[in-house]
Amino acid sequence: MELDTAVAGPEAAASPWRRLPLVDAAPGFRHFEGIRVVDLTTSVAGPYATMLLSDFGAEVIKIERPSGDDARHWGPPFLEGQALWFSAVNRNKKSVVLDLVTADGRAQLRRLIAGADVVVTNQPPDVQRKLGLDYDSLRSLREGLIFVAITGFGLEGARAGLTSYDLIAEGYSGIMDITGAAESAPQKVGAPAADMLAGQDAAMATMAALYARQNTGKGALIDISLVESMTRFLSCRISSYLGSGEVPERTGGTDSVIAIYQSFETADEPLNLGLGSDAIWRRFWAALNEPDYAARPEFASNAERREHRAGIVARIQRALLTRGRAEWLALFARARVPAGPINRVDQVAHDAELQARGLFFALRDGDRISPQIGLGIHIDGKTATPRAAPPELGQHSAEVLGNLSDHKKEHRDG
Structure with missing residues (x-):
């Protein structure tokens, strides 16, 4: 990863990203080169999962409704019109706008899925079934399809129909009750922890399913719950309670098992x-x-x-x-x-050692520059260099859907 100096001077104080190392878009890791992922998700958990897959080389087709991913509107702050929360979890992707309320939009999506290896959704189970985008409806389109659902409570059970956000999942998990000083109210973690953990779990499970498919040829239904991913984060605390009967309390982090x-x-x-x-x-x-x-x-x-x-x-x-x-x-x-x-x-963002290891950088993709937080995983002495900046809404619609039309025409002519 090249570590040139980004723009410095007075502008750097107002725009901290200008002080980051400047890195040009490049191929990066290619472990999943040839794997196509259709990403139907919005917000953080699903986009983070698919971005992780893209960092390892997968092609990710991000399907957005005409108004775009919810996270595109989460601001300020914005940078050159793009919400920075969106920028954090959407690099390397191709944005395609489809209106899935229409029959034509759903038909185009089904043609995309027929050529995909993985589909990732964060729609509730009832919405999946209503739109014909649940696992049972889609697996006939592609032999070996890996279907990944990221929901608040999972695809089955009494809570499956409930909607959720990171905050709700943190409350269910127990983490808020043990976070903060003893005299304080329960506190949310200062980052979307349930979203990020669930996204990591989804990416990890997808990688395992892709590996297994090499031997079996079979796809998989992957069911990820924000609540379960966040709750597993408390494994050491819950294990201690189960063995001792002692319920952890808020102490400001001073009650560790380590003295x-x-x-x-x-x-x-x-x-x-x-x-x-x-x-x-x-x-x-x-x-x-x-x-x-x-x-x-x-x-x-x-x-x-x-x-x-x-x-x-x-x-x-x-x-x-x-x-x-x-x-x-x-x-x-x-x-x-x-x-x-x-x-x-x-202080973290400008930590010289973390920057030198490629964790923070400004990505230059053509005439666009976007601050990025890297993968933080090193393989054979290298870390992943992004192939592309986070896409503008619908940036790749013509390219991707045009290829579908060309493929359909070739098939008909043949």
Whole structure:
């Protein structure tokens, strides 16, 4: 991935993306080259799933109604007329506008699906059946079709007909009840966590189904639920409850099974500290020139340190207030003690190491430039370079539908 410098100067302050490395669109990963995905989804979860597949080389045909994906309207902020939430999960795709309310729109879609390997939808089950876009209706069009449904509660069960968003799924999952300070109200995670997790699950399951199809020739019905993906995120917490009967409570993240695993104040900015093993516990106190404190018999194990957590935390906090964060982080790095800053979003986006590894960049596709968050997966020393910027609404309608017409004409002439 090329790391040229994007535009700098006064404009960079008002437009942070101008400070990102500038990367030209390129082929990128080709693991799923030749795989065609028809994407019927809107918002975040489904588009994120199909973008992940596209990052690995799949061709994604994004079907949009005339008004476009809902996320196209989620703003401000917009950049050159495009909603940045939309831009975050829609690179590499071809946008085709079809009105599925009409018989012609549905007929064109069915011809597209007949040449596709994967169909991804986030329509509720009743809407799928009403439009003839459910798995039973579509699998006759394409042998080996992989059908992926991403819904709030799954395709079956008493809640299958309910609508959902990320917020609703987070509430169902239990994550909101254990997020925040003890005295605070339940809090949503500060990102669309259920959407992103469900999108990852959908992409992962699709990859598994594509692999299995190589041997069996059979397609699959993949049923992803926002609530279940978000709830599985709490596996460690739920497992602890099931084995102990202790219901987790909001504590501001200070109640980890690891005795010392939380944020602390320093003389200037806060940091996170994780003393997750006996060896790290000893190295930490040696770095503070207090090895005798670490060796006290009542602190011999993590379980015993948990019993004395309040006193240990207070002692650590007093010590850390004597120096600034940068000094502590340098000291802990030398001592091999896990510690780090609590970054703001702007600090993360301009982290030099993350940029150097290709996680943040400005993608140049012709005369369009779009800020992007990369795949964050490295294979053989490389990460995925996007093939194309997020599409404008209907940008590829003529190309894709024209190819359908040409194919139909060739078939008729033959």
